[in-house]
Amino acid sequence: xxxxxxxxxxxxxxxxxxxxxxxxxxxxxxxxxxxxxxxxxxxxxxxxxxxxxxxxxxxxxxxxxxxxxxxxxxxxxxxxxxxxxxxxxxxxxxxxxxxxxxxxxxxxxxxxxxxxxxxxxxxxxxxxxxxxxxxxxxxxxxxxxxxxx
Numbered sequence: 117x118x119x120x121x122x123x124x125x126x127x128x129x130x131x132x133x134x135x136x137x138x139x140x141x142x143x144x145x146x147x148x149x150x151x152x153x154x155x156x157x158x159x160x161x162x163x164x165x166x167x168x169x170x171x172x173x174x175x176x177x178x179x180x181x182x183x184x185x186x187x188x189x190x191x192x193x194x195x196x197x198x199x200x201x202x203x204x205x206x207x208x209x210x211x212x213x214x215x216x217x218x219x220x221x222x223x224x225x226x227x228x229x230x231x232x233x234x235x236x237x238x239x240x241x242x243x244x245x246x247x248x249x250x251x252x253x254x255x256x257x258x259x260x261x262x263x264x265x
Contacts, residue, residue: 117240120174122148122165123224124158124187127180130224130232134178137233141240146174162190166197169218177219178236184223191219195261198254203227208235212242216254 119138123131128150138145148164150156158181165177165187177199179187184201191199199219202208203226211217220239222232244250 117175118144120146120168120177122161123180125155126182127224128153158186159190162187166191166194179221182225184221188221205238208238209242216244
């Protein structure tokens with residue numbers, strides 16, 4: 117898969133641990149920054165990740181900020197993005213299987229590196245189930261987006 121990876125300054129160090137794991141798993145990585153621990157605004161990074169997924173440049177995205185929440189809120193403002201903050205493995209795979217989540221958001225000040233790697237693997241291994249009830253629900257999410265367009 118093509119994975120776009122981004123973090124603000126709070127997530128810079130954790131992002132550095134995620135990229136080698138993505139590559140080890142055989143994924144193509146598009147790293148959109150940040151490339152230093154200098155402060156940056158998380159909405160800017162979230163927009164880069166979300167636009168790469170939105171355009172098809174990447175299949176899925178991974179965003180890291182301090183809590184995961186700000187990046188998630190920002191990414192979800194873009195049409196077609198279904199980002200979720202996950203700090204447990206169940207949510208990381210179930211979010212894809214049931215909700216067709218396409219951006220994983222992690223909080224570097226909430227979880228450690230080992231858990232982040234486990235969540236990343238769970239997110240990447242999961243596939244949308246395609247079950248009628250989940251397709252219907254994701255369709256309703258798309259309808260909400262369309263109503264705002």
